Amino acid sequence: MKIVEMHIYGFGQLDDVKINNINDFQVFFGENEAGKSTIMAFIHGIFFGFPTKQQSELRYEPKHNAKYGGKLRVNHEELGFAVIERVRGKSAGDVLVTLDDGTVGNEELLKQLLMKFDKSLFQAIFSFNLQGLQNIHQMKGEEIGKFLFSAGTLGTERLSKTEAMLQKEVDSRFKPSGKKPIINDKLLALHELNGELKKASAKNQEYQTLIEKKGALQQEIMEIHGLLVVIDEKTTKLNEWKKIQSFVKEERWTKKEIDDLGEIHFPARGIERAEKFNQLIHPYNAQISSIADRIKNLKNELESIKPDPSFLTNESAILTILEQMPLYEQLKQEKLQCEMKLKEFEEKLSTISEKLHLPLNEEEIFSINTNIYMKNQVEMVSKKSQKLLEVKQELEDRYQEEKDTLEELEKDLRGAQSQIFSKQERERLEEQVKDGNDKNRLEIELNAVKDKIEFYQHAKEQDENTLASLFNQRKIQVLAFALVLFGFALYGVLTRQWVLLFLSVIGCALIGIFMNKSLRRPKENDVNQKLHAFREKEKQLIQKLESAKFRNISALEEQLAQDSRRKEKLQIIKVKLDQQHKQYDKVISKFEEWESLAAQNKEKLLTISKELKIPKYIANSYLLEAFQLIEQYKSIGRDRRKLIERLEQIIFEQSKMVNELKFYATQFLPEKSLDIQKSAFLLRNKSKEEHEKQIKSQEKRTKLAELEADMQQIIKEQQHVQVEFNKLLKEANVENEQQYYELGMKAEKRGKLFERLEDIEKQLQYSMLNEAERESFLQIHNCDEIISKCNDEVLSLQTRLKKLQEEQASIKYEIQILEEGGVYSDLLHQFKQKKFELEEEAKEWSVYWLAYDLLSKTVEKYKKIHLPRMLAKAEEYLLFLTDGNYQKIHLQGTGTGFLIERVDHTLFEANELSQATTEQVYVSIRLALATTLYENYRLPIIIDDSFVNFDARRTQKVMELLKRLDQNQILFFTCHKHLLQHFHKENVISLEKKKALNL
Template sequence: MKILEINIYGYGKLENTRITDLQDFQVFYGGNEAGKSTIMSFIHSILFGFPTKQQTELRYEPKNSAKYGGQLTVVFSGRGKAVIERVKGKAAGDVSVMLEDGTYGGEELLQDLLSHIDKYLYQSIFSFNLHRLQNVHSIKSEDLGRFLFSAGAVGSDKLLIAENSLQKEMELLFKPNGKKPIINEKLLKLRDLHSELLKAEQQNGRYSDLINEKETIESRITDLSKENARLQKQINKLEEWKKLYPVVKEQAVIREELKQYENLQFPVDGAERLEHLENKAQEYESRKNSLTARISATASLLEDLSVCTDLLNSESAIVNASESLPLYEQLRQEQNQYKLKLEKLEHEVKALREKLHFTVKEEDLLMLDTSIFMKEKISDAHSTQARLKVKKDDLDRRFNEEKARLESLEQQLKSIKAQLLPDDEVEELKKRVAQSDKQEDLQAGLVDLQERLASRQNAYKQEVGRAAKEKKLFTTQRAAFVALFAALIVVGIWSSQWLLTAVGAIGALFVLISFRKSTVSYRTEDLRAEIEQLREKEKILKDKLAEFAKGEQPFLAGKLEKEMQLREKHHLLHIKWDEQNGQYERIISAFEQWEQDAINHKALLIKIGQDLLLPDHIVLNYLNDAFQLIEKLKIAYRDRQYLIEQYRTASSSLEKIETQIKTLNDKFLKNSHLSIQETALLLRNKVKAELEKRIQYDEKQAKLTELTEELKELETELTATKDEQAKLLNLARAATTEEFRKLAHDSERKEKLSDELDSLSRQLKITTITAEEIAAFLLIEDSDEEMAKQTMRLGETEKEFAALQSQLADVRHEINQLEEGESYANLLHTFALQKAELNEEAKKWAKYTIAKDLLAKTANHFKNDKLPKVLKHAEEFLDFLTERNYIRIVPQQHAQGFLVERSDGILFEANELSQATAEQVYVSLRLALATVLYEKLHFPILIDDSFVNFDHKRTRKILELLQRVEGNQILFFTCHQHLLPSFEAKQVIQLREEDRVHVWQQ
């Protein structure tokens, strides 16, 4: 099946749009909102019907036009061209199909042409889009293998969804140990109903009228219940008040005592703070005396120590010089190694320059572009050159073949043309042969003429006989009429009736004229003249027929027939020659295109050579090798520069170390006979001894400074402590410490009373008695007597309540006895209904179980019978897409999933693959399904920007694979302009957002 033309009457924003001359691989390019998805949906809708309003798919009904639908011109294998038209009508639209042989039909004919494939299966197998491909990433990792297996079976994740859906439905209905599933709940209810039904079977009595008595008793019970609650609440309140009364009295006493401490102001924790300050002041005095003695002793020790400051100032230089000795030895070794490497590298550079065989300055060569982009450019140029050579060989072979066929046809034309007669001779021959055809006409004409002549002669004889009879009859009649009219004339004259005389004269004259005419037969004369003419024509025809008796006509007819056969053969050969010449011209055009490509490629190579400073003969023949030598030489130059810099650095470092150590020797040792190592060792020992002195001096000095600072801080702290002590006395308004301590004792008493008052307040807050109720209870003189009254009343109401409860129980018992008969019938009916509902749910569960089993068997059938063939081709596709990184797709033996084998033999679970590799596996399976499993259904494959997540390398591989697919037309929709160079110009249709009414044509 191949789509040749798309004609959109109105679909979405597209109106009156035609797209013609669709190729086997057709690319639809356009930006967002250009109509790509609309065209893809249009193809689905024309083939399988418009989406209904209940479906989630977009219907693309036009907003500015009443027209909805369009046509597809499609070629079906074995059935020829068909025009499929679908317009707005019933839910899926009205469809008509017209085949090129005149067959006309509707939905049934279309289904027959489509091999009864439905829209879902077509979209699952032959239609790609970004959403379906990205479903690979949205699925859980543990289900990815089963998802790919499902995609391999039916082209999408529907198999996995169906299996999960069936399992979910089964679990909603029944679980072996569950309680919430429907069947589990119904089983529990049925068991309870069965128990109640057994109890109801034991009782089935009568029903009497006790309802009024029951309602009266229930009303009185309600009133008593409220009264009991009120009394009980009152009693509880009185009991709680008895417990609360001591608390209220104690609260009043504490508040009275607190009134004498209202004006007391004392610092928080004042007593503890005063004691703490006094202890600190004593401690500071003791430490002050000790520090003064230690400062005097340390100052006397510092006077006995002296340090060489100049030597110590050079300590870092001496230490650095000493520590640089290992580096000094290392640098000497590195200097020798760099020297050896430089000599070796010079030999390599010389060898590479000799291989390159042309002179380039080192600084120019280092500036040459040897990036990966240039390397890829050279690789592409090398591939193009190889491709051009293969194409030229193919063109040479085809040119020779087509040229030989053309020359053969020309030789045949030349041979036949030599046998042909000139055009004037052929015309003369045609005339002479035409006379042969005329002889037959003359012969037939002569026979016809002779028949007419015989007929006229017979007619003449009959006419002559009839004329003789008429003449005799007219003679008798004339005599009678003449006598009659003569008598009229005589009578008229005799009686002077002139009118009568005139009538007789006129009648006589008429009779005479009529007689004369009857005697001359005009019919006989005409026949005689016609007979004479026919005899003359007969003579002419006989003379002409005599000329054809010589016998030349058969020879001329044969000669003309042979000439016409030669001319027909010449015409057919000329048609073949035109076709062959067209093919020959196309080969020549291809040669010209190849030459242009070769010239362009040569110009590209020369441009690359200019960029690399290479001569043309090297570029045209050894570009790859030259580029590799340039890369190596460039690396060698850079390595040489690096080694020279390292050698110079090592030499400079050695010189610095030697100069530094000699300078220190001259300053502190003044012994020029010492080596570098000896000098460094002596200097370090001398510095070490001086450092020990300096350390002792610094320690004593630091200790003295520390003791002095500590003494100052101690004096400051002592002063602050005394100031704080005075402030504390001032806050309490106390003149002495004794007065301060008395005030502290009063503060403690006040705080204790406040805490007790807070505790009592908290007890009052947690009680249920409100402040108003407390005030009311305080007015009661004897709470015990009040409680006794309320208790007595409660006992009376409880007795009455108990009696009514017993009476109500008896009434209810009688009512229940009477109502049990009807209850039993209701229970029996409910039990039957519940049992029937359980049976229905059990049937549903059984259907889902069978469906899941059938689905598993179907999957196993696909896995065992059809999957190997699909996997073989999918592995070929995957091998190509991943450039042999992944080579096999292996079904798992005991699960619905795949293992993917890498080229090193390692197997990966599907969820272990990268995102892009999983998509490549998915695409390989989809293409294998479309081209192998459904190889008899050569439907177009529709792809809508499904590879945007691939990098440029993977995208190039997938596009190459798609263009290799045979047997299926591919319609590729994309909004990415960088993909267009991958296709030929005739394969691309560019869509623009503003092109709403348009004809797109190759």
């Protein structure tokens, strides 16, 4: 995801600020308080919400603008372009996300854009500043290695801080060989208390004996209490039985009577229901006879008033036609209006046809496609044609402007080129300056040359004398040695010693060669060559001194300096000319783009004109007007067709109404050949008469139907009552009414017995004795005697209980006396208290130890699975940043931290590196974390002045590395002007202090 534009409504000191065309690598440069931190906070706020008032972060609420917030336009890899707008609202602000395809959402859609990142994780991975590097400055020893490891896992020092905190908490509570930690201290105190407690226990054996005796007495007392409870419960039940004995015996008698009567099946309230049915049957018979007489009379009256059935059958159609008579007059008026409007439409169509002047008939015009899409295409093509004309005019103006500028620069270039020296002339001046061609210097140099000629002349004379003397000496030596060798040779011949002869001959040959070389005199040695060179130089210096063309060296140097300045100016003009050529070429390319777009638009215009059947000469200038006239023609044509259809429909409806009215007048009226109005009047009267007959007949029929319905209802009710009475007899399983009443008397007696039994059971349900206990108590005949025995046993047990309680009180007193000494009880209390405190501290220690162990295992898993790939990329970055001086990053064998390997394979811990190298390692790890483990999350990387401590070389290398990170957009904020030399001008946005931007 990349940020393309931002618009700040109001945020801190920034008010209505717009920044457009943000590049993939964008630099924000400005002095302190120019707004860099505000823009970074704004980006974080739009992405993740404004800080709440309870948080410690700055909210950047504007002081002079009521509108708080702004929006960002971003380009997402999957969802395309989107606008994220956040303004003042509840808690973190109200956010609205709008995609280019029209999708609108809020926080959920924003989380999808940000790939579920929260603010803390985003700042840890993709946003870092000078604070991370300053943390390295403040650390010592192994803390630096742990910090770098934490930066490689979470992007911040959170991991190292958490690990250090857990280690500190664990060590502060317990160490195996420690004394000061809390648990160690409590274990020592508990051990001492345990020794003292054992000593006190040895002195209190009597106390233990009393405790045991007290327990035995307590057990016996509890047993006696249990026996008392059992006896009391038995006595209570016996007294309860004395109360309910009569009810239990009556219950048994009632159940026996019910069993003797046996099972009786008789309807509930059978006698009452039978008498009620007999009271209903007799009145039903009288009503049936009366209704039958009334039905007969009504049938006779209906026969006397009978309407015309054929008229009534067609009554609805006749009434429909009569009701349409006012419509007939309206249709006449509407027909006249339609004829007038039709004439008006034809005149309009004729006018439009003259304006269009197309060789098309009406059907062909109607076949032309004028839907919404075509209309949109026509409008777009027309607007684009107009826009292309405006762009062309603008390009022509810009072309002329760039051309004039180019010609002016070329003129300046020619002028500048004419003012500078030629190559030969400049070389001549430089040679003159180099040689130092002034009189004093030449005289000094000439005297020096004369001195050297005199020196070498004297040296030559001495060499000649020396050589002559040496030549004579060597000549005598060689001749003497040659005579000796000749003597040896002669002796060898005489004595026939051929070896001696051979060696003597070789020696003579060598002496001859040596003599040949030694006796030759050198033609010209080095002294002669140097002497000749100095004499030539003396001649040249004399010639220069004799020539009167001496020059001022300072004037020559000034001419050369002026020529250099002109060359620099010429170079600047060339650069400007090169840039102007590029601008000129851009305008030419814009012209080419315009021609391509114009050709495409023209082709599209011709295609649309063919579809609209409009000639080319009209389409070029009046396509939209022609399309609108065609639309207007089709609209009026459709209205005209509808009007013609309506006129035909009116004529048809009028004819239909006249024919139908004549048909019914001929069929039902005695008069013939009547006009429409007279026929309608007579048919309406005929309808009223027949309708009155029908109403009267209908009333009689309704009355008759009601009576017949009443007759059927009464018969059904009579039959229903009789059926219900028969059901009672069948339910009682009897054949006649007499047997039914006898069975009813037995059922009534059985019901009263059940009622009494129910009353008895109600009395017994509150008794504490269950049914089984009541059955067992029926066998008891001397209940009072048993109760008396129970009372005697209770008195005996209470006496024994009293003695035991007195003995228990005595033992408690003795124990109290022993405990008042306080030694054993106090020590026991202290021991238990210390033991409880130790257990609580151990629980708390185990929590921190488990957390530390879990963190360590998580780190080890991370080191084995994810860290190698990240370290490979970090090594690549570090190798580049350090020019190959450091090439490997190794994990520590145990714990957290790194070892850095130099090019000579020497390993360094992080704290052994220089400060700048440590910072380079940190930068490499942070960038590798974002580009490997989070490579699928291409969110912007925000960097705030993190390299100000680097020298020029390190700064250049880190900038080159950032430019190579093409997967993520990089937003770099700085207040250091010297860093701008590493970026192109179009990649830098300058922020002016206390001024609104509108870029």
